[in-house]
Amino acid sequence: DAGVIQSPRHEVTEMGQEVTLRCKPISGHNSLFWYRQTMMRGLELLIYFNNNVPIDDSGMPEDRFSAKMPNASFSTLKIQPSEPRDSAVYFCASSRQVVSGNTIYFGEGSWLTVV
Amino acid sequence: AQKVTQAQTEISVVEKEDVTLDCVYETRDTTYYLFWYKQPPSGELVFLIRRNSFDEQNEISGRYSWNFQKSTSSFNFTITASQVVDSAVYFCALSEALETSGSRLTFGEGTQLTVNP
Numbered sequence: 001d002a003g004v005i006q007s008p009r010h011e012v013t014e015m016g017q018e019v020t021l022r023c024k025p026i027s028g029h030n031s032l033f034w035y036r037q038t039m040m041r042g043l044e045l046l047i048y049f050n051n052n053v054p055i056d057d058s059g060m061p062e063d064r065f066s067a068k069m070p071n072a073s074f075s076t077l078k079i080q081p082s083e084p085r086d087s088a089v090y091f092c093a094s095s096r097q098v099v100s101g102n103t104i105y106f107g108e109g110s111w112l113t114v115v
Numbered sequence: 116a117q118k119v120t121q122a123q124t125e126i127s128v129v130e131k132e133d134v135t136l137d138c139v140y141e142t143r144d145t146t147y148y149l150f151w152y153k154q155p156p157s158g159e160l161v162f163l164i165r166r167n168s169f170d171e172q173n174e175i176s177g178r179y180s181w182n183f184q185k186s187t188s189s190f191n192f193t194i195t196a197s198q199v200v201d202s203a204v205y206f207c208a209l210s211e212a213l214e215t216s217g218s219r220l221t222f223g224e225g226t227q228l229t230v231n232p
Contacts, residue, residue, distance in 0.1 A: 033219060043206065043222040056219075091160060103150070104210075104220055106160035 004107035006092050012113045018080040021110045023092030033093040034077050082114045117142050117211045121223035128197055129231050136192040136226045138207030148210040149190045155203040197230045
C-alpha cells in the first residue's frame with residue numbers, strides 16, 4: 001500500500017513568493033495532520049483535519065499560512081508570502097480513525113528553503 | 116498540558132553495544148498512547164511502536180525492546196547489539212485525547228543516536 005505522499009520533496013524559493021505544499025493521505029484514513037520541524041522548535045503540529053474538516057488550526061503560526069482539504073485524498077498547505085523563517089521540513093501525516101491513539105503515519109516531508 | 120521529555124540530546128556508541136533511549140512524559144489523561152518514531156538521515160519519520168496506557172507489558176521486536184513504567188511515567192527504548200544502520204534521531208511521542216475529536220501527537224525533542232563502526 002502507498003504511504004502518505006508529499007510534494008514537492010524539496011523547494012527553494014525567494015522571500016515573498018507563494019509556496020504550496022501538497023499531500024495525499026493513505027487511502028481510508030480520515031484524519032490528516034500537517035507538522036513542521038525546525039531545529040529550534042522541533043516537531044510541532046500546525047493543523048489537523050477530520051473527515052476533511054479543519055478541527056484545530058491553533059498551531060498555524062500566522063495568517064500567511066493556510067491549509068485546505070477539498071476531498072479525502074488531497075490537502076494543501078500554502079504560505080503566502082513566504083519568509084526566510086518559514087524554512088523547515090513540513091510533514092503531512094494521516095491516521096485511520098477519529099480515535100485517540102491510532103497510529104499516525106508520516107510522509108517523507110517537504111524540505112522548504114526560503115532565501 | 117501534555118509534555119514529553121527526552122533528556123538525552125545525543126548518544127554515541129560503538130557497534131554491538133546496547134543502548135537505551137529515555138522518555139518521560141506528563142499527562143492528566145487516564146487513557147493515552149505512547150509512540151516511538153525513527154528519523155534516519157534521509158529525513159522521513161518511521162513509526163516503530165505504539166503502546167496504550169493500560170498495557171504495561173514490555174515488548175520486544177528483534178533487537179528493539181520497550182519498557183513502559185506507568186509509575187515513573189517512562190517509556191524507554193533499548194536497542195540491543197546496535198548497528199550502524201540504527202544511527203538516526205529517535206522521537207518519543209504522546210497521543211492526547213481531545214474534546215473535539217481525533218488525536219494528535221506531542222513529540223519529545225528527539226535523541227540523536229550515532230553508532231560508530
